[in-house]
Amino acid sequence: MFPSFFIAHGAPMIALENNDYTQFINELGKSLPRPKAIVLFSAHWESQTQQVSDVEEFSTIYDFGGFSEELYRIQYPAKGQKDITHEIIGLFEKQGISFSVDTSRGLDHGAWVVLRLLYPNADVPVISMSVNSKLAPKEQYQIGKALAALREQDILIIGSGGTVHNLRALKWAEDNGQADDWALAFDEWLEGRLKAWDVDSLFDYRALTPASQYAVPPYGSEHFVPIFYAMGAADQEREAKLLHRSYRYGNLSHSVWQFG
Template sequence: MLPSFFIAHGAPLLAIENNEYTQFLNHLGITLSKPKAIILFSAHWESNIQKVSSVDEYETIYDFGGFSEDLYRIKYPAKGNEEITKEIIQLFINQGVSYEVDTNRGLDHGAWVVLRLLYPDADIPVISMSVNPHLSPEEQYKIGKSLSALREKDALIVASGGTVHNLRALNWGKDTTGEIDDWALDFDNWLSDHLKNWDVESLFNYQTLAHNANLAVPPYGVEHFVPIFYAMGAADDQRTAKLLHRSYRYGNLSHSVWQFG
Protein backbone atom coordinates (compact mmCIF):
# COMPACT_ATOMS: atom_id res chain seq x y z
CA MET A 1 0.00 0.00 0.00
CA LEU A 2 1.35 3.41 -0.96
CA PRO A 3 1.41 6.22 1.62
CA SER A 4 -0.19 9.60 1.01
CA PHE A 5 1.87 12.77 0.86
CA PHE A 6 1.70 16.47 1.53
CA ILE A 7 4.24 18.16 -0.73
CA ALA A 8 5.05 21.87 -0.81
CA HIS A 9 5.15 23.24 -4.35
CA GLY A 10 7.01 26.44 -3.43
CA ALA A 11 7.50 29.11 -6.07
CA PRO A 12 7.11 28.26 -9.79
CA LEU A 13 10.88 28.66 -10.25
CA LEU A 14 11.32 25.23 -8.67
CA ALA A 15 10.41 23.80 -12.05
CA ILE A 16 13.72 24.99 -13.54
CA GLU A 17 15.97 25.02 -10.47
CA ASN A 18 18.46 22.45 -9.26
CA ASN A 19 18.69 22.66 -5.49
CA GLU A 20 18.37 20.64 -2.31
CA TYR A 21 14.59 20.45 -2.56
CA THR A 22 14.28 19.62 -6.26
CA GLN A 23 16.92 16.91 -5.84
CA PHE A 24 14.97 15.47 -2.94
CA LEU A 25 11.75 15.28 -4.96
CA ASN A 26 13.60 13.71 -7.91
CA HIS A 27 14.95 11.06 -5.56
CA LEU A 28 11.56 10.49 -3.90
CA GLY A 29 9.96 9.73 -7.26
CA ILE A 30 12.69 7.17 -8.00
CA THR A 31 12.44 5.41 -4.64
CA LEU A 32 8.64 5.11 -4.52
CA SER A 33 6.93 2.16 -6.13
CA LYS A 34 5.48 3.34 -9.43
CA PRO A 35 1.80 4.05 -8.81
CA LYS A 36 -1.10 3.00 -11.02
CA ALA A 37 -2.37 6.56 -10.87
CA ILE A 38 -1.82 9.82 -8.98
CA ILE A 39 -4.70 11.62 -7.27
CA LEU A 40 -3.54 15.17 -6.65
CA PHE A 41 -5.22 17.91 -4.60
CA SER A 42 -3.82 21.33 -5.57
CA ALA A 43 -4.00 24.52 -3.52
CA HIS A 44 -4.31 26.38 -6.82
CA TRP A 45 -7.63 24.77 -7.70
CA GLU A 46 -10.22 26.16 -5.32
CA SER A 47 -13.93 25.35 -5.52
CA ASN A 48 -16.92 25.37 -3.20
CA ILE A 49 -17.80 21.81 -4.17
CA GLN A 50 -15.28 19.01 -4.60
CA LYS A 51 -14.13 18.83 -8.22
CA VAL A 52 -12.90 15.61 -9.80
CA SER A 53 -11.19 15.77 -13.17
CA SER A 54 -12.11 13.57 -16.10
CA VAL A 55 -9.66 14.61 -18.79
CA ASP A 56 -8.08 12.59 -21.59
CA GLU A 57 -4.87 14.67 -21.65
CA TYR A 58 -4.17 17.76 -19.56
CA GLU A 59 -3.15 21.15 -20.82
CA THR A 60 -0.39 22.85 -18.82
CA ILE A 61 -1.66 25.95 -17.00
CA TYR A 62 0.75 28.82 -16.36
CA ASP A 63 -1.09 30.44 -13.46
CA PHE A 64 1.67 32.93 -12.63
CA GLY A 65 3.35 35.94 -14.18
CA GLY A 66 6.67 37.75 -14.33
CA PHE A 67 8.95 34.72 -14.38
CA SER A 68 11.54 33.42 -16.84
CA GLU A 69 10.28 32.53 -20.30
CA ASP A 70 11.71 29.05 -19.75
CA LEU A 71 8.82 28.32 -17.39
CA TYR A 72 6.23 29.03 -20.05
CA ARG A 73 7.80 26.53 -22.43
CA ILE A 74 7.41 23.61 -20.01
CA LYS A 75 4.75 21.05 -20.87
CA TYR A 76 3.52 18.25 -18.64
CA PRO A 77 1.14 16.27 -20.88
CA ALA A 78 -0.19 13.85 -18.27
CA LYS A 79 -3.21 11.76 -19.16
CA GLY A 80 -6.27 11.07 -17.03
CA ASN A 81 -7.83 7.72 -16.20
CA GLU A 82 -11.58 7.34 -16.57
CA GLU A 83 -11.67 4.15 -14.51
CA ILE A 84 -10.03 5.81 -11.47
CA THR A 85 -12.28 8.85 -11.84
CA LYS A 86 -15.33 6.54 -11.69
CA GLU A 87 -13.93 4.82 -8.59
CA ILE A 88 -13.45 8.19 -6.88
CA ILE A 89 -17.01 9.19 -7.73
CA GLN A 90 -18.38 5.96 -6.31
CA LEU A 91 -16.39 6.42 -3.09
CA PHE A 92 -17.73 9.96 -2.76
CA ILE A 93 -21.28 8.70 -3.28
CA ASN A 94 -20.76 6.00 -0.65
CA GLN A 95 -19.40 8.52 1.86
CA GLY A 96 -21.90 11.28 1.11
CA VAL A 97 -19.32 13.68 -0.32
CA SER A 98 -20.77 16.20 -2.78
CA TYR A 99 -18.79 16.47 -6.01
CA GLU A 100 -18.77 17.69 -9.59
CA VAL A 101 -16.86 16.26 -12.55
CA ASP A 102 -14.65 18.68 -14.52
CA THR A 103 -13.81 17.74 -18.10
CA ASN A 104 -11.82 20.81 -19.18
CA ARG A 105 -9.33 22.09 -16.64
CA GLY A 106 -5.61 21.51 -17.13
CA LEU A 107 -2.92 21.13 -14.50
CA ASP A 108 -1.96 24.29 -12.58
CA HIS A 109 1.56 24.86 -11.31
CA GLY A 110 0.66 23.50 -7.89
CA ALA A 111 0.17 20.20 -9.69
CA TRP A 112 2.61 20.06 -12.58
CA VAL A 113 5.66 21.47 -10.78
CA VAL A 114 5.40 18.71 -8.16
CA LEU A 115 4.49 15.98 -10.66
CA ARG A 116 7.30 16.90 -13.03
CA LEU A 117 9.88 16.71 -10.24
CA LEU A 118 8.57 13.35 -9.06
CA TYR A 119 7.78 11.76 -12.42
CA PRO A 120 9.34 13.79 -15.26
CA ASP A 121 8.15 11.43 -17.99
CA ALA A 122 4.46 12.23 -17.40
CA ASP A 123 3.71 8.54 -17.91
CA ILE A 124 1.41 8.01 -14.91
CA PRO A 125 -2.31 8.85 -15.14
CA VAL A 126 -3.37 11.82 -13.01
CA ILE A 127 -6.71 12.66 -11.46
CA SER A 128 -6.70 16.34 -10.52
CA MET A 129 -8.72 17.40 -7.47
CA SER A 130 -9.75 20.77 -6.09
CA VAL A 131 -9.61 21.97 -2.49
CA ASN A 132 -12.19 23.97 -0.58
CA PRO A 133 -10.58 26.32 1.97
CA HIS A 134 -14.01 27.25 3.31
CA LEU A 135 -14.70 23.76 4.66
CA SER A 136 -13.75 22.89 8.21
CA PRO A 137 -10.56 20.84 8.63
CA GLU A 138 -12.78 17.93 9.73
CA GLU A 139 -14.61 18.02 6.41
CA GLN A 140 -11.39 18.27 4.42
CA TYR A 141 -10.03 15.31 6.36
CA LYS A 142 -13.23 13.36 5.61
CA ILE A 143 -12.80 13.89 1.86
CA GLY A 144 -9.28 12.50 2.02
CA LYS A 145 -10.43 9.61 4.22
CA SER A 146 -13.11 8.65 1.71
CA LEU A 147 -10.35 7.92 -0.83
CA SER A 148 -8.08 5.85 1.44
CA ALA A 149 -9.19 2.57 -0.15
CA LEU A 150 -7.53 3.63 -3.40
CA ARG A 151 -4.13 3.42 -1.73
CA GLU A 152 -4.65 -0.34 -1.60
CA LYS A 153 -5.03 -0.27 -5.39
CA ASP A 154 -1.63 1.37 -5.91
CA ALA A 155 -2.94 4.91 -6.29
CA LEU A 156 -0.70 7.65 -4.93
CA ILE A 157 -2.58 10.42 -3.13
CA VAL A 158 -0.72 13.74 -3.07
CA ALA A 159 -1.81 17.08 -1.63
CA SER A 160 0.16 20.08 -2.87
CA GLY A 161 0.41 23.33 -0.93
CA GLY A 162 2.66 24.84 1.73
CA THR A 163 2.68 24.75 5.52
CA VAL A 164 4.12 28.28 5.72
CA HIS A 165 3.00 30.30 2.72
CA ASN A 166 2.72 34.04 3.31
CA LEU A 167 3.72 35.83 0.11
CA ARG A 168 3.54 39.25 1.76
CA ALA A 169 6.16 38.21 4.32
CA LEU A 170 8.74 36.83 1.89
CA ASN A 171 12.21 38.34 2.10
CA TRP A 172 13.85 37.78 -1.25
CA GLY A 173 17.21 38.92 0.11
CA LYS A 174 17.32 36.09 2.65
CA ASP A 175 17.38 33.46 -0.09
CA THR A 176 21.14 33.66 -0.28
CA THR A 177 21.80 34.04 3.46
CA GLY A 178 19.98 30.90 4.60
CA GLU A 179 18.30 32.81 7.42
CA ILE A 180 14.92 31.48 8.56
CA ASP A 181 12.36 33.64 10.34
CA ASP A 182 11.71 32.47 13.90
CA TRP A 183 7.93 32.64 13.49
CA ALA A 184 8.02 30.25 10.53
CA LEU A 185 10.10 27.75 12.47
CA ASP A 186 7.84 28.05 15.51
CA PHE A 187 4.75 27.26 13.46
CA ASP A 188 6.33 24.34 11.62
CA ASN A 189 7.68 22.90 14.88
CA TRP A 190 4.22 23.10 16.48
CA LEU A 191 2.74 21.45 13.42
CA SER A 192 5.37 18.72 13.43
CA ASP A 193 4.72 17.79 17.05
CA HIS A 194 0.97 17.45 16.53
CA LEU A 195 1.20 15.66 13.20
CA LYS A 196 3.57 13.03 14.60
CA ASN A 197 1.13 12.43 17.48
CA TRP A 198 -1.84 12.46 15.06
CA ASP A 199 -3.45 15.01 17.37
CA VAL A 200 -6.31 15.88 15.07
CA GLU A 201 -8.19 17.76 17.79
CA SER A 202 -5.39 20.31 18.08
CA LEU A 203 -4.63 20.30 14.36
CA PHE A 204 -8.25 21.03 13.46
CA ASN A 205 -8.01 24.07 15.75
CA TYR A 206 -4.61 25.22 14.49
CA GLN A 207 -5.82 28.78 13.88
CA THR A 208 -6.25 29.40 17.60
CA LEU A 209 -3.70 26.95 19.04
CA ALA A 210 -0.67 27.00 16.75
CA HIS A 211 2.23 29.35 17.35
CA ASN A 212 2.19 32.20 14.80
CA ALA A 213 -0.65 30.68 12.78
CA ASN A 214 -1.74 34.19 11.78
CA LEU A 215 1.58 34.70 9.99
CA ALA A 216 2.14 31.20 8.64
CA VAL A 217 -1.44 30.73 7.41
CA PRO A 218 -2.84 34.20 6.75
CA PRO A 219 -6.51 34.51 5.73
CA TYR A 220 -5.49 35.03 2.10
CA GLY A 221 -3.32 31.88 2.11
CA VAL A 222 -5.45 29.24 3.82
CA GLU A 223 -5.82 27.29 0.58
CA HIS A 224 -2.11 26.41 0.70
CA PHE A 225 -2.26 24.95 4.20
CA VAL A 226 -5.47 22.92 4.12
CA PRO A 227 -4.30 20.31 1.58
CA ILE A 228 -2.48 18.71 4.50
CA PHE A 229 -5.83 17.62 5.93
CA TYR A 230 -6.80 15.86 2.69
CA ALA A 231 -3.49 13.98 2.74
CA MET A 232 -3.86 13.05 6.42
CA GLY A 233 -7.40 11.81 5.93
CA ALA A 234 -6.25 9.49 3.16
CA ALA A 235 -4.07 7.69 5.75
CA ASP A 236 -6.61 7.62 8.57
CA ASP A 237 -6.43 3.81 8.60
CA GLN A 238 -2.77 3.93 9.71
CA ARG A 239 -2.36 7.31 11.40
CA THR A 240 1.39 7.63 11.12
CA ALA A 241 3.15 10.81 10.04
CA LYS A 242 6.80 11.25 9.05
CA LEU A 243 8.58 14.44 8.03
CA LEU A 244 10.76 13.52 5.05
CA HIS A 245 12.12 16.95 4.18
CA ARG A 246 11.98 20.54 5.38
CA SER A 247 13.85 23.54 4.08
CA TYR A 248 13.04 27.20 3.47
CA ARG A 249 13.37 29.90 0.83
CA TYR A 250 13.11 33.68 1.11
CA GLY A 251 13.20 33.59 4.91
CA ASN A 252 9.99 31.69 5.53
CA LEU A 253 8.55 29.88 2.48
CA SER A 254 8.57 26.27 3.64
CA HIS A 255 9.46 23.32 1.46
CA SER A 256 8.13 20.44 3.50
CA VAL A 257 7.23 16.90 2.56
CA TRP A 258 5.09 14.85 4.92
CA GLN A 259 4.43 11.15 4.48
CA PHE A 260 1.25 9.70 5.98
CA GLY A 261 0.73 5.98 6.38
Protein backbone atom coordinates (compact mmCIF):
# COMPACT_ATOMS: atom_id res chain seq x y z
CA MET A 1 0.00 0.00 0.00
CA PHE A 2 1.30 3.44 -0.91
CA PRO A 3 1.87 5.93 1.89
CA SER A 4 0.44 9.42 1.56
CA PHE A 5 2.64 12.51 1.75
CA PHE A 6 2.66 16.14 2.70
CA ILE A 7 5.24 17.99 0.59
CA ALA A 8 6.09 21.67 0.92
CA HIS A 9 6.24 23.34 -2.49
CA GLY A 10 8.25 26.35 -1.30
CA ALA A 11 8.75 29.41 -3.49
CA PRO A 12 8.15 28.92 -7.25
CA MET A 13 11.85 29.23 -8.06
CA ILE A 14 12.59 25.78 -6.65
CA ALA A 15 11.27 24.54 -10.00
CA LEU A 16 14.54 25.83 -11.51
CA GLU A 17 16.92 25.22 -8.62
CA ASN A 18 19.27 22.35 -7.87
CA ASN A 19 19.71 22.19 -4.11
CA ASP A 20 19.37 19.75 -1.22
CA TYR A 21 15.59 20.06 -1.15
CA THR A 22 14.95 19.67 -4.87
CA GLN A 23 17.36 16.74 -4.94
CA PHE A 24 15.55 15.14 -2.02
CA ILE A 25 12.15 15.31 -3.74
CA ASN A 26 13.66 14.01 -6.98
CA GLU A 27 15.20 11.05 -5.15
CA LEU A 28 11.92 10.43 -3.33
CA GLY A 29 10.18 10.01 -6.67
CA LYS A 30 12.84 7.55 -7.79
CA SER A 31 12.65 5.55 -4.56
CA LEU A 32 8.90 4.95 -4.65
CA PRO A 33 7.26 2.23 -6.71
CA ARG A 34 5.72 3.81 -9.80
CA PRO A 35 2.19 4.95 -8.88
CA LYS A 36 -0.83 4.22 -11.03
CA ALA A 37 -1.85 7.86 -10.57
CA ILE A 38 -1.44 10.82 -8.21
CA VAL A 39 -4.23 12.57 -6.30
CA LEU A 40 -2.92 15.96 -5.21
CA PHE A 41 -4.50 18.54 -2.88
CA SER A 42 -2.95 21.95 -3.63
CA ALA A 43 -2.87 24.97 -1.32
CA HIS A 44 -3.26 27.13 -4.43
CA TRP A 45 -6.65 25.75 -5.39
CA GLU A 46 -9.13 26.98 -2.81
CA SER A 47 -12.83 26.27 -3.11
CA GLN A 48 -15.78 26.23 -0.72
CA THR A 49 -16.98 22.99 -2.30
CA GLN A 50 -14.50 20.16 -2.78
CA GLN A 51 -13.35 20.16 -6.41
CA VAL A 52 -12.25 17.02 -8.27
CA SER A 53 -10.57 17.35 -11.64
CA ASP A 54 -11.72 15.50 -14.73
CA VAL A 55 -9.23 16.88 -17.24
CA GLU A 56 -7.87 15.02 -20.26
CA GLU A 57 -4.56 16.95 -20.31
CA PHE A 58 -3.65 19.74 -17.90
CA SER A 59 -2.46 23.17 -18.89
CA THR A 60 0.19 24.84 -16.70
CA ILE A 61 -0.92 27.77 -14.52
CA TYR A 62 1.61 30.48 -13.59
CA ASP A 63 -0.11 31.81 -10.47
CA PHE A 64 2.73 34.10 -9.41
CA GLY A 65 4.51 37.22 -10.60
CA GLY A 66 7.92 38.88 -10.69
CA PHE A 67 10.06 35.79 -11.22
CA SER A 68 12.52 34.75 -13.92
CA GLU A 69 11.10 34.46 -17.45
CA GLU A 70 12.45 30.92 -17.58
CA LEU A 71 9.91 29.92 -14.95
CA TYR A 72 7.02 30.94 -17.21
CA ARG A 73 8.26 28.69 -20.00
CA ILE A 74 7.95 25.51 -17.94
CA GLN A 75 5.23 23.14 -19.08
CA TYR A 76 3.91 20.15 -17.18
CA PRO A 77 1.34 18.50 -19.48
CA ALA A 78 0.21 15.70 -17.18
CA LYS A 79 -2.86 13.75 -18.21
CA GLY A 80 -5.90 12.97 -16.10
CA GLN A 81 -7.41 9.57 -15.41
CA LYS A 82 -11.18 9.51 -15.85
CA ASP A 83 -11.80 6.17 -14.16
CA ILE A 84 -10.04 7.31 -10.98
CA THR A 85 -11.98 10.58 -11.00
CA HIS A 86 -15.16 8.49 -11.15
CA GLU A 87 -13.94 6.31 -8.30
CA ILE A 88 -13.28 9.41 -6.17
CA ILE A 89 -16.80 10.60 -6.95
CA GLY A 90 -18.14 7.28 -5.73
CA LEU A 91 -16.11 7.42 -2.52
CA PHE A 92 -17.31 10.95 -1.78
CA GLU A 93 -20.93 10.02 -2.49
CA LYS A 94 -20.63 7.03 -0.16
CA GLN A 95 -19.31 9.25 2.65
CA GLY A 96 -21.77 12.07 2.02
CA ILE A 97 -19.04 14.56 1.07
CA SER A 98 -20.20 17.42 -1.14
CA PHE A 99 -18.13 17.94 -4.27
CA SER A 100 -18.09 19.35 -7.77
CA VAL A 101 -16.23 18.14 -10.87
CA ASP A 102 -13.93 20.55 -12.72
CA THR A 103 -13.22 19.85 -16.39
CA SER A 104 -10.97 22.74 -17.37
CA ARG A 105 -8.61 24.00 -14.67
CA GLY A 106 -4.88 23.47 -15.19
CA LEU A 107 -2.24 22.65 -12.59
CA ASP A 108 -1.19 25.56 -10.34
CA HIS A 109 2.38 25.85 -9.10
CA GLY A 110 1.48 24.16 -5.81
CA ALA A 111 0.85 21.10 -7.93
CA TRP A 112 3.25 21.21 -10.87
CA VAL A 113 6.36 22.29 -8.94
CA VAL A 114 6.09 19.23 -6.70
CA LEU A 115 5.01 16.88 -9.48
CA ARG A 116 7.79 17.99 -11.81
CA LEU A 117 10.40 17.29 -9.12
CA LEU A 118 8.91 13.87 -8.40
CA TYR A 119 8.17 12.81 -11.98
CA PRO A 120 9.92 15.17 -14.44
CA ASN A 121 8.44 13.55 -17.55
CA ALA A 122 4.81 14.25 -16.61
CA ASP A 123 4.09 10.59 -17.34
CA VAL A 124 1.99 9.73 -14.27
CA PRO A 125 -1.74 10.59 -14.46
CA VAL A 126 -2.95 13.27 -12.05
CA ILE A 127 -6.25 14.08 -10.37
CA SER A 128 -6.10 17.59 -8.97
CA MET A 129 -8.04 18.43 -5.81
CA SER A 130 -8.96 21.70 -4.15
CA VAL A 131 -8.71 22.54 -0.45
CA ASN A 132 -11.06 24.50 1.74
CA SER A 133 -9.24 26.39 4.48
CA LYS A 134 -12.57 27.43 6.01
CA LEU A 135 -13.46 23.86 6.96
CA ALA A 136 -12.60 22.58 10.41
CA PRO A 137 -9.41 20.48 10.38
CA LYS A 138 -11.46 17.42 11.34
CA GLU A 139 -13.54 17.83 8.17
CA GLN A 140 -10.40 18.19 6.02
CA TYR A 141 -9.07 15.01 7.64
CA GLN A 142 -12.33 13.20 6.86
CA ILE A 143 -12.07 14.10 3.18
CA GLY A 144 -8.62 12.53 3.06
CA LYS A 145 -9.87 9.52 5.02
CA ALA A 146 -12.61 8.98 2.44
CA LEU A 147 -9.91 8.39 -0.18
CA ALA A 148 -7.84 5.90 1.84
CA ALA A 149 -8.94 2.96 -0.33
CA LEU A 150 -7.14 4.50 -3.32
CA ARG A 151 -3.79 3.79 -1.68
CA GLU A 152 -4.49 0.05 -1.96
CA GLN A 153 -4.55 0.52 -5.75
CA ASP A 154 -1.04 2.03 -5.91
CA ILE A 155 -2.41 5.58 -6.09
CA LEU A 156 -0.25 8.24 -4.47
CA ILE A 157 -2.05 10.88 -2.36
CA ILE A 158 -0.20 14.16 -1.77
CA GLY A 159 -1.01 17.33 0.13
CA SER A 160 1.07 20.25 -1.18
CA GLY A 161 1.54 23.36 0.94
CA GLY A 162 3.84 24.42 3.77
CA THR A 163 3.79 23.93 7.54
CA VAL A 164 5.28 27.40 8.10
CA HIS A 165 4.18 29.82 5.40
CA ASN A 166 3.89 33.52 6.26
CA LEU A 167 4.68 35.72 3.26
CA ARG A 168 4.68 38.89 5.37
CA ALA A 169 7.42 37.47 7.60
CA LEU A 170 9.79 36.22 4.90
CA LYS A 171 13.31 37.66 4.76
CA TRP A 172 14.20 37.28 1.09
CA ALA A 173 17.76 38.50 1.65
CA GLU A 174 18.41 35.79 4.25
CA ASP A 175 18.85 32.44 2.52
CA ASN A 176 21.33 30.77 4.83
CA GLY A 177 19.23 27.91 6.16
CA GLN A 178 18.66 29.58 9.53
CA ALA A 179 15.15 29.73 10.94
CA ASP A 180 13.35 32.11 13.28
CA ASP A 181 12.65 30.73 16.75
CA TRP A 182 8.90 30.85 16.27
CA ALA A 183 9.14 28.81 13.04
CA LEU A 184 11.21 26.16 14.76
CA ALA A 185 8.88 26.13 17.76
CA PHE A 186 5.84 25.51 15.61
CA ASP A 187 7.44 22.78 13.51
CA GLU A 188 8.78 21.04 16.60
CA TRP A 189 5.36 21.14 18.27
CA LEU A 190 3.84 19.82 15.07
CA GLU A 191 6.40 17.03 14.83
CA GLY A 192 5.54 15.77 18.30
CA ARG A 193 1.81 15.79 17.70
CA LEU A 194 2.05 14.17 14.26
CA LYS A 195 4.31 11.36 15.45
CA ALA A 196 1.90 10.71 18.34
CA TRP A 197 -1.04 10.96 15.89
CA ASP A 198 -2.66 13.29 18.40
CA VAL A 199 -5.48 14.48 16.20
CA ASP A 200 -7.31 16.23 19.04
CA SER A 201 -4.35 18.54 19.61
CA LEU A 202 -3.67 18.94 15.89
CA PHE A 203 -7.25 19.95 15.19
CA ASP A 204 -6.92 22.59 17.93
CA TYR A 205 -3.46 23.78 16.88
CA ARG A 206 -4.33 27.48 16.99
CA ALA A 207 -5.24 27.36 20.67
CA LEU A 208 -2.44 25.04 21.76
CA THR A 209 0.66 26.69 20.28
CA PRO A 210 1.24 30.46 20.34
CA ALA A 211 3.66 30.13 17.39
CA SER A 212 0.74 29.22 15.14
CA GLN A 213 -0.25 32.88 14.83
CA TYR A 214 2.99 33.44 12.89
CA ALA A 215 3.45 30.03 11.24
CA VAL A 216 -0.17 29.79 10.10
CA PRO A 217 -1.24 33.45 10.04
CA PRO A 218 -4.90 34.29 10.61
CA TYR A 219 -5.16 35.76 7.11
CA GLY A 220 -4.27 32.46 5.47
CA SER A 221 -4.17 28.81 6.53
CA GLU A 222 -4.45 27.37 3.01
CA HIS A 223 -0.81 26.23 2.94
CA PHE A 224 -1.07 24.39 6.24
CA VAL A 225 -4.35 22.53 5.80
CA PRO A 226 -3.24 20.13 3.01
CA ILE A 227 -1.45 18.21 5.77
CA PHE A 228 -4.83 17.17 7.20
CA TYR A 229 -6.04 15.79 3.86
CA ALA A 230 -2.83 13.76 3.45
CA MET A 231 -2.90 12.60 7.06
CA GLY A 232 -6.53 11.51 6.87
CA ALA A 233 -5.73 9.23 3.95
CA ALA A 234 -3.52 7.19 6.33
CA ASP A 235 -5.97 7.04 9.25
CA GLN A 236 -5.88 3.23 9.36
CA GLU A 237 -2.12 3.05 10.02
CA ARG A 238 -1.70 6.27 12.01
CA GLU A 239 2.06 6.42 11.48
CA ALA A 240 3.90 9.64 10.65
CA LYS A 241 7.54 10.03 9.59
CA LEU A 242 9.42 13.28 9.03
CA LEU A 243 11.55 12.68 5.94
CA HIS A 244 13.00 16.16 5.44
CA ARG A 245 12.92 19.60 7.02
CA SER A 246 14.88 22.69 6.12
CA TYR A 247 14.27 26.44 5.95
CA ARG A 248 14.76 29.37 3.61
CA TYR A 249 14.28 33.12 3.92
CA GLY A 250 14.21 33.05 7.70
CA ASN A 251 11.12 30.92 8.22
CA LEU A 252 9.79 29.26 5.06
CA SER A 253 9.60 25.60 5.94
CA HIS A 254 10.51 22.89 3.45
CA SER A 255 9.13 19.77 5.05
CA VAL A 256 8.17 16.35 3.75
CA TRP A 257 5.99 14.09 5.87
CA GLN A 258 5.12 10.49 5.10
CA PHE A 259 1.91 9.01 6.50
CA GLY A 260 1.23 5.29 6.63
